Amino acid sequence: MVSSAKSVSATNDNNAAAGKQSDKCGRPSLREHILDAAEALVAEQGAARLTFDALVQQTGVSKGGLLYHFANKDALVQAMLQRLVDRKEVRRAEFLKDLKGSRDANLKSILLAAMSCEEEAPALHSAILAAAANNPELLAPLREQTDALFAELDESELGGERARLLLFAVHGARLFEQLGLCQYGCCDRERFAEVLLGLVDDLGRTGK
Amino acid sequence: MVSSAKSVSATNDNNAAAGKQSDKCGRPSLREHILDAAEALVAEQGAARLTFDALVQQTGVSKGGLLYHFANKDALVQAMLQRLVDRKEVRRAEFLKDLKGSRDANLKSILLAAMSCEEEAPALHSAILAAAANNPELLAPLREQTDALFAELDESELGGERARLLLFAVHGARLFEQLGLCQYGCCDRERFAEVLLGLVDDLGRTGK
DNA sequence: ATTACTATACCAACTAGACGGTTTAGTAAT
């Protein structure tokens, strides 16, 4: 007769690291479903509207259910950010494969991966970042990824400074788009990618 | 006995357009003081903590006093954004004067003005934008300024696309800094400006 | 095979506090 409710709330969030897609009973993972919905919500309505209540609407899951999977909002945002970081790494590897043999393929793959991840949901990136800005610790995984990327950019033919500047441009373009100040890059993404890679080639040629 | 509170809340915000610095009695404008404090608050603590209560603390002005000058929070944010836009315009003119005779002075002045405004309070820019993102209409003045700037960038020797890319880079660099992902431009601002202007010169020379 | 128990995976209702904003009442200078 003794309630076991106490023990429940203490034992979650441990599975955040593991890349599980479904629970042990074979049910499709509600956790993933929640994260998808949270991404959609944030992409459509902005970070400010990422609330548990809104997620209840979006997912059909009760607030208790949400909090079962994510002990608090920080945990949710952290998980969203981790997915973003992981996704970018995957993309980057794909582009790198395609670019084998191309000049400065490393730099190009990094630029294209950044563009591609942001293309899916321009608002998502900054929105999560904005949410995470309340609690800077949440940005740790992103910071690690960024450090690693920057270290690689130092190896670019263009030199680290110019290479990083191009990466900044990618993110700046998304920022402008997200704020409705202009279309992405003030042209379509394909064109922007052309301009970007064109710059890499031109700058590589003329030497640093 | 009829309350006059209603009429009060209806008559403010009209002076937002005028650049008044002090009221007709010669007192230093409380309005400006509030805006300064709001900027500081947002720069130090982030947009999420820009609340009337926090502003009461920061300014020493009563809540009634705040609401006397800004009928609601939107009006406050709007005024903050307008100051930002105006300030950038002033800076830009200053840089343009200094750059007279330099190659692609127009582009350079725009880049430097953007850098300079963000230098004062890196967090401020995005923070206001984040606040304004809830109500996209508030971004209208910024959008106008951006459109005008982009039109000018089209006249650059580098071509509009590359010129805009450089402007994106400036804002991207600030974004990264603000999120604590790296220092501004991963070096100091002076160096970043050198790299930026160096690119303008190099790209101008090789022709587009 | 049944009973007893545990862990997992949820849910509905509630609470406490923050926040935007209103209102009332009053002060002080012009």
Place this chain on the structure above:
DNA sequence: ATTACTAAACCGTCTAGTTGGTATAGTAAT
């Protein structure tokens, strides 16, 4: 009388997080 405030109580809404509970599935002793 009007303008420019101060001070403080108050209200409705929104939000994160809590509580207590249920349903399901698996485990293990008998």
